[in-house]
Amino acid sequence: MSGAPNQWVRKFTVEFPCELTGVREACRQSRAELAAAGLGEEELGHWELILAEAGNNAVNYALGWQKHRPVRFEFFVDDQGVEARVQDHGPGFELPDQVELPPPDSEDGRGLFLIKTLSDEAVYYRGKGENWLVLKKKRQATGTPPVAVTTPPPPDDAGTQKLANSEATLDLMTEELASAYESLSTIFRFSAELADQPKPEEFARKWLGEVSKIVAADWFILRLLDEGEGLKLVASSEDLSVREVLSLDNAGEADVSLEMRAASFRMDVWFDALHPVAAVDPLAKLAAQGTGFSHPIVINDRLVGVLSVGRYLSDSVFQAGQVSLIQTFADFLGIQIRNAQFQQQQLQTKLTARELQIAADIQRSLLPKQLPHVPGFQLVGHYQSARQVGGDFYDVVETAEGGLLLAIADVMGKGVPAAMFAAIFRSQLRAAAERATSPATMLTWLNRSLFADLDQVEMFITAQLVYFSPRDRTIQLSAAGHPPLILAGNDGRLQAVENSGMPLGVLADTEYSERAVSLPPGANLLMFTDGLTEARDPEGKLLWLGPLEKCLAQAAKTGQRAEQTKEALIALVEAHQQGIPPGDDQTFLLLAEYRGDSRGKPPQL
Amino acid sequence: MRTEKIGPTLLVTDLPTLTSDNSRAFKEFVRGALEPAHTVVEVDLGAARSVDSNGLGALISIHKTLCGRGGRVRLLHPSPLINEMFQLLQLDKIFEIVPRPT
Structure with missing residues (x-):
């Protein structure tokens, strides 16, 4: 005054x-x-x-x-x-x-x-x-x-x-x-730490513990909404024994559960001596004699979770500032957890992309940089990875006898694991090639060698090995669950050369057989993985073998260069797919007899 | 609180206050006493020492009920202070106020 x-x-x-x-x-x-x-x-x-x-x-x-x-x-x-x-x-x-x-x-x-x-x-x-x-x-x-002066002021x-x-x-x-200040400083400290905390749940537990101390709460329970399950327990003060999940579909539960009421009505629900919790409330044991509330965490009109905080004694009520701090913190925590989950998803997407990149890099590293030159023949290979990289690869190994071991394989599975097995298979194949020239012996040995590892992760490999002797103009073929190869002569006749056996990694003691085939004049031999025949058009229709055989027969008849045939095969598949990306790796290896230019340089990949 | 029915008029008397603690009871009491034939409610504020915004809310609610049947609320003999409040809040425009006899 x-x-x-x-x-x-x-x-x-x-x-x-x-x-x-x-x-x-x-x-x-x-x-x-x-x-x-x-x-x-x-x-x-x-x-x-x-x-x-x-x-x-x-x-x-x-x-x-x-x-x-x-x-x-x-x-x-x-x-x-x-x-x-x-x-x-x-x-x-x-x-x-x-x-x-x-x-x-x-x-x-x-x-x-x-x-x-x-x-x-x-x-x-x-x-x-x-x-x-x-x-x-x-x-x-x-x-x-x-008239009366109850409290005289200090004189003068x-x-x-x-x-x-x-x-x-x-x-x-x-x-x-x-x-x-107290609310803000807590939130600032909390934000600073969030950057270093990879797990939102641990972060929530720690900081809710801190906030509980500030507001003198005896216990807290944080549940977050899991779309599939309901309100899932994420963090609670130590030694609390509460239900893991509250189902949102259980209408009866919404009637008795404090937390469910807070979630349903999107408003704070209080309990104290005058408003006790129901005996069947999941919080009954905690809240029976005490005071506190359940606060819904809502971000952008979407329920994120529910935070419940309480004291064991009902005569010790929370003050408005304490309530305000809890509410502010809970809302802030909700935003942070949502952001963390979003970042986690982003990270996962990046990790997946990175994994695919690694797998693709492994795949590329497996392919031979240069294929051996065989007089009178041309050898070309092709590998097209699918969006989800699989485990296709091919390899050509020169043997001591002057022949070539042609190999093509498809590891069943995607991503890094498939690429890793392709890498293992390749190194084992090269080791086997030094020990034997019989494809069947090699496959039998490879199966024994790889079985335990493949079986453990429930993966298998289909493979086809061909030993080609240029001197004898013969091939010896052995296969493990792989599609037959196609052989065409310059008369346009085709044969599918098959030698079926179990894929590698299915049965430990599989013995593989092999068959020998003489090459016809002007031979064109195509080894491929099923990604090629199962290329799909936009309506999902498969390419199948026919167009490939026709293309190969035409090539053999005209005696075209292997590189041209390779381009023709690729164009055939792409025309069928009409621009849609391949669903599986597409790999083939083509051996073509070429008499037009015996001085021809070895084809490059 | 008492009511008296005089033809189309319902007269409410003996109101020592019309404030937050009794405004809801007042509203329900008057609504309960209203008959279809009543088109005027006269509230005698002669004995009312205080009226607050909750009490005004109750009067406005009854006013709206009567408007629905083409009737009105008439406030009798409010104290100068209560009258001042009606004017301050411009409620003299919706209620007919009958001043205290001098």
Whole structure:
């Protein structure tokens, strides 16, 4: 208050339970005290109305446990005016500078207008655990001095009361700032750590533990929504034994479970001595004697999870600032966890892409850089990886006898594991080629060598080995579950040369057989994987063998260069696919007799 | 709180206050006493020491009920302070206010 030194100062407090009937009685008492302080009838009427509206707001805005805390009016009266402070423990509200009148037929919305209009100054401070509405109004000159002085001011100190008032106001503001600071600093520390914490669940557990200490909670339970399952337990304080999953489909559960109600109604659900949890509530053991609440975590209108926090004793309620910190933290945590999950997905996508890249690199490294030159023959290979890299590869090994070992294989599976097995197969094949020239012996040995590893991961390999003797113009063929090779002569006749056996990795003691075939004049020999014959057009129709055989027969008849035949085969497959990417690796190895240019350079890959 | 039925008028008397603690009871009491023939509700505020925004809300609610049947609410003899509040809130435009006899 400003002005002349105080002559009559009266300080008094009126406290009342947080209910509307309490407001009425408190207004009566306040009016009587203010009358004793010498206020006139009109002033008393105004103050009674201001206090009634302020008290109504304090009661109406309180939620849950906040209704158990009393509302308090504090008065400071001097000869210049009256300052009233209304303390509430609710979540608080915004008091705008200008309050507009509602439409005439509106049944509410006039309380703040009356407070603002009838007082000279009205300021609302939202603090930690409590809020204060500070109201000031000058006294009218007609008021009479009070007879009794209950609290005399310190003598000859006009500024003391003013100082005390300012101090109290500053205290309120400091409280509010401290509360905000505590929340903010916790969140900042929490954000800083999030960057180093790869697992959101561990992070949530640790920080909910920290927040529990700050707000003096005895326990917490965080559940996050798992679309397939329901509300899944993610983190809880130590030694809690609670159900892992609350199903959202269980309508009965929503009736009894605090957490499910919070999730369903998207609002905080409180429990305390007056509002106990149901005996069948999954939280019953924790919350039976205590107090606390379940808070739904909602981000962009989507339920993310539910955080429940509690104390074991019901007489120890959370203060508004503590509740605010828990709510703020929970919402922030929800955003962070969602972001972390999103990043995890992104990372997974990147990892998958990287894995595919690695697999493709392995595949490429397996292919021979250059194929051996055989006089009178041309040898070309082709490998086209699918989007999901498989385990196709081919190889050609020169043997000590002057022959060639032609190999083509398809490891069943995708990605790095398939590529790894292709790499193992290749090194084992080269080792086998040094020991034997019989393809059947090699396959038998390769199967024994690879069986244990393939069997363990439930993978298998189809392979075809051909020993080609240029001197004898013969081939010896052995195959392990692989498609037959196609052989065409310059008369256009075709034969599918087959020698079936179990794929490698299926039976440990498989003995493979082989067959020998003489090459016809102008021979064109095509070894391939099923990715070639099973190339699909946009409607899903397979290419099959026919067009490939026709192409090969034509090549043999015309005696075209192997490189041209390779381009023709690739063009054939691409024309069939009509631009859609291959679903499987496409690999082939082509041996073509070429008499047109016996000086021909060895074809390059 | 008492009501008296005078032809098309329902008169409500003995209201010491019309505030948050009794506004809901007041509204229900009046609605309960209203008969189809009533087109005017007279609320005697002569004895009312205080009326707050909740009490006003109750009066406006009854006013709307009566508007629906072409009727109105008439407020009798409010104290100068209560009258001042009606004017401040511009409710004198929707209620017919009969001042206290001087």
